[in-house]
Structure formats: C-alpha cells, structure tokens
Amino acid sequence: MAQYDTQTLTQAVIDRLADCKDARFKQVMTSLVQHLHDFARDVDLSPQEWITAIQFLTDTGKACNDKRQEFILLSDTLGLSMLVVALEQARGAKGRKGATPATEATVQGPFYWAGAPERRLGEDIAEGVSGEPALYTGRVTDLEGQPLAGALLDVWSGDGEGVYDMQMADAGMRARGKLRTDEQGRYWFWSIRPTYYPVPTDGPVGRMLDRMGRHPNRPGHIHMMVSAPGHQPVTTHLFVANSPYLDSDAVFGVRDSLIVEYERHEPGTAPDGRKMNKPYHVAHYDFRLVPA
Ligand code: BEZ
Numbered sequence: 001m002a003q004y005d006t007q008t009l010t011q012a013v014i015d016r017l018a019d020c021k022d023a024r025f026k027q028v029m030t031s032l033v034q035h036l037h038d039f040a041r042d043v044d045l046s047p048q049e050w051i052t053a054i055q056f057l058t059d060t061g062k063a064c065n066d067k068r069q070e071f072i073l074l075s076d077t078l079g080l081s082m083l084v085v086a087l088e089q090a091r092g093a094k095g096r097k098g099a100t101p102a103t104e105a106t107v108q109g110p111f112y113w114a115g116a117p118e119r120r121l122g123e124d125i126a127e128g129v130s131g132e133p134a135l136y137t138g139r140v141t142d143l144e145g146q147p148l149a150g151a152l153l154d155v156w157s158g159d160g161e162g163v164y165d166m167q168m169a170d171a172g173m174r175a176r177g178k179l180r181t182d183e184q185g186r187y188w189f190w191s192i193r194p195t196y197y198p199v200p201t202d203g204p205v206g207r208m209l210d211r212m213g214r215h216p217n218r219p220g221h222i223h224m225m226v227s228a229p230g231h232q233p234v235t236t237h238l239f240v241a242n243s244p245y246l247d248s249d250a251v252f253g254v255r256d257s258l259i260v261e262y263e264r265h266e267p268g269t270a271p272d273g274r275k276m277n278k279p280y281h282v283a284h285y286d287f288r289l290v291p292a
C-alpha cells in the first residue's frame, strides 16, 4: 500500500495528473495542489478549521442565485478579481512600448445589466434618480489619439445614496444607458455624481470582512464598458476625486489614472447648453482603446 507523509502526499497527488491530456489544465491543477498543500502546512491547518472553511464555501454557494454571485464577491474582496484584470492588461500591453497608455481596466462588479436602453448624446440617463447632477464629457480615441466614431459606452452607476437599481425590489433600470460617440469620437451625457457605498454585507463574505476587521466600502465611481469595432473593449470605472475610501477600496479596484475631478458649478447654463437650476458637476475623461 502506498503511504504518504505530510510532505510526500503533495507529489503523489500531482503524479496522478500524469495522463491528463490538457496541458494547461494540468499546469493549473499541479500549481493549485502545490499551493493548497503548502498553505495547509504553512498554517498547520486543523480539522476544525478545515470544516469551517468547507462550511464557509458551502454558505457562499448557497448565497448565489441569478441576481447574486457571492463567489465573485469573495474573489473581489480577496483581490483575486483585480489581480486577474491586471494580469490580463499586462498581457495585452506587451509589445506596445512607447504607445500612449490605454485606459486601464478594473473590476466589472455584480451590477452590470445587459440591455440598457440606447440614449442620445446629451440625454440624462438618471432622470428622477437621487443625487447631484453631473455632465460627463470626453472622447474615445485609439492609442494615437485618432477619434473613434460610433464607439459604444455602456454606462451604469448607483444613485446619490450608493444604491443600484438591481438592489431595489422590483425596480426597473435606472441610471444606465448606452451611448455612441459622434463623428469626432465625442460623448456627453448627464447622470449623477456617484457616492461611496458598501458591497453586499448580508452574506458569508460580509461576515468574513467583519471578522477580518475590514470595512466593506467602495469609493464613489461610475462604471463604463467602452467598445469600438477593431479595438479591444475595456471594462472600467471613473472614480470621484476626493471620495472617501479611494485609498482602501474593499475590492482593490482603484487606479490613479481613473480618478476624475468632478468640477462643481453653480446653477446656470451648462457647457452643453442645458439650463441648470441647481448646482451641478462636470467630469471629463478621454478613453483610449487598444487595437484588437
Ligand atoms: C461594484 O462596483 O458595483 C462592485 C464591485 C465589486 C463588488 C461589489 C460591487
């Protein structure tokens, strides 16, 4: 009978992959087994801790449904999602030395809702939504600064209290929209200035954060998925400059290049000609896409 000790067991498991036909799967599983065993040895994992972990993962699975993905939230809060985003972007950036940096990507988060309504440039995508109005303006270009006409911006955010439409009982889409750039690659639309908010904390991940002594908050941000024919799409955010939690985002998604000033203006005529009877903000950002 083969008998293994706390060291030889690891190699024995890896050896069982000898007939695995898929080279990449074999590489991933070999590394996973190695790291998992190293981890258990490193912390000297007890049976009680092992069953606690199993129960936690079971609870995480049970908290998932078609509206909620607790495993992705677990990945987000452990920094894995952002690590995968950063690895992918580093891969795409290879061989582009000297080019203007592309717009950086960040996590998609759980509140993307496919099929947001098409909006005309200049429309308010957050009519009736609480929050201070903000005019978003900028261009979508390639890395040489050439405008990308007809580029698509799929935009979503929470309201002025940090609540997403998907978190409200039987509410329809709010503060979402798809916009296309004009011939000069320009976009402009109205929404609100988003505020910071907590990731969902009423499940196992919330309990984990609490036990870790961590806060659950994300700094104010608006999500954008930007795409254009012949270019790689980017899923990103614009972060509100000076928002609380920029330095301690619960999902590690902040990138300095995505922090945008929201210039405050008194009531009057906004740059797009809209008459504003209350104070508003203007946020400007140019997106740069990588060729496909
Ligand atoms: C979000 O920004 O919508 C988000 C991202 C990760 C986890 C929870 C929420």
Ligand code: FE
Pocket: 109, 111, 158, 221, 223
């Ligand atoms: Fe968000």
